[in-house]
Amino acid sequence: xxxxxxxxxxxxxxxxxxxxxxxxxxxxxxxxxxxxxxxxxxxxxxxxxxxxxxxxxxxxxxxxxxxxxxxxxxxxxxxxxxxxxxxxxxxxxxxxxxxxxxxxxxxxxxxxxxxxxxxxxxxxxxxxxxxxxxxxxxxxxxxxxxxxxxxxxxxxxxxxxxxxxxxxxxxxxxxxxxxxxxxxxxxxxxxxxxxxxxxxxxxxxxxxxxxxxxxxxxxxxxxxxxxxxxxxxxxxxxxxxxxxxxxxxxxxxxxxxxxxxxxxxxxxxxxxxxxxxxx
Numbered sequence: 318x319x320x321x322x323x324x325x326x327x328x329x330x331x332x333x334x335x336x337x338x339x340x341x342x343x344x345x346x347x348x349x350x351x352x353x354x355x356x357x358x359x360x361x362x363x364x365x366x367x368x369x370x371x372x373x374x375x376x377x378x379x380x381x382x383x384x385x386x387x388x389x390x391x392x393x394x395x396x397x398x399x400x401x402x403x404x405x406x407x408x409x410x411x412x413x414x415x416x417x418x419x420x421x422x423x424x425x426x427x428x429x430x431x432x433x434x435x436x437x438x439x440x441x442x443x444x445x446x447x448x449x450x451x452x453x454x455x456x457x458x459x460x461x462x463x464x465x466x467x468x469x470x471x472x473x474x475x476x477x478x479x480x481x482x483x484x485x486x487x488x489x490x491x492x493x494x495x496x497x498x499x500x501x502x503x504x505x506x507x508x509x510x511x512x513x514x515x516x517x518x519x520x521x522x523x524x525x526x527x528x529x530x531x532x533x534x535x536x537x538x539x540x541x542x543x544x545x546x547x548x549x550x551x552x553x554x555x556x557x558x559x560x561x562x563x564x565x566x567x568x569x570x571x572x573x574x575x576x577x578x579x580x581x582x583x584x585x586x587x588x589x590x591x592x593x594x595x596x
Contacts, residue, residue, distance in 0.1 A: 328493075329420070330579055333421040333423060333563055335416055340410045343363060346359060349401075352401050353379065353380055356402075361376050371494060380402050383400060386552070405429065407426065407556050411561065417496070420491045421546070423546075424559045426557075426585075438551050442559070445549040446586075448462075450578065454573070459539070463487055463536065464532065466487060466549055467532075477551075478557050479559070486529050487530050489528055489529050526538045530545065540566045542567050560583075564576060
């Protein structure tokens with residue numbers, strides 16, 4: 318039986334919960350007129366005050382049609398802008414802190430006030446969480462699972478917006494990061510964490526797998542054991558929504574132990590449970 322509560326997994330769970338606590342705290346402080354840059358800074362300050370000193374990537378914030386990556390063509394467009402939040406506008410907060418040597422990468426979708434369309438997107442994400450876990454346990458190839466997620470989005474009437482990310486990734490591996498006194502960054506990404514991803518890419522290339530989960534041939538292999546930050550991202554016209562959380566993949570022969578979400582006590586999971594009770 319796979320131990321789902323090892324010190325290693327507890328470390329990743331702790332930083333993931335810290336990141337989601339930050340997202341909820343900052344989301345609760347957002348007001349009309351706040352800019353993406355200010356929201357990103359609020360996340361950074363909140364986490365630094367709680368001991369975060371390194372990052373896989375610095376916090377992002379996207380407002381309005383930028384939640385659907387409308388018109389995004391180059392990576393620089395992902396960085397926070399002076400776009401101001403307005404009533405009824407969707408937003409996404411995305412951060413990837415390193416804490417005590419453990420990495421998380423989370424995405425939190427919210428809205429300033431009421432927005433029934435956004436509510437629908439959030440509700441429809443649940444089916445993607447279920448599909449991804451089921452097909453990883455079936456040991457389908459990452460590329461095949463990616464295509465099935467995209468088919469489900471199309472059937473729901475949505476566009477696949479994670480295709481806008483570099484290499485079109487829906488997920489990437491996360492690992493421990495060596496703690497350093499000084500951790501430089503390149504284009505908002507921590508060099509220590511990037512080094513780990515590059516090392517995985519080189520090792521994986523030799524062994525026939527990739528740490529990037531994409532629609533391309535290099536992802537045409539079963540899920541590699543380890544931790545994956547997974548982020549299905551729905552878009553409908555100018556509205557986007559996603560979650561991002563860690564999926565644990567093991568080499569266990571027991572399907573339930575071969576893959577599982579690191580934590581089921583997360584905001585989007587609680588929201589779905591509350592909606593079922595209310596219904």
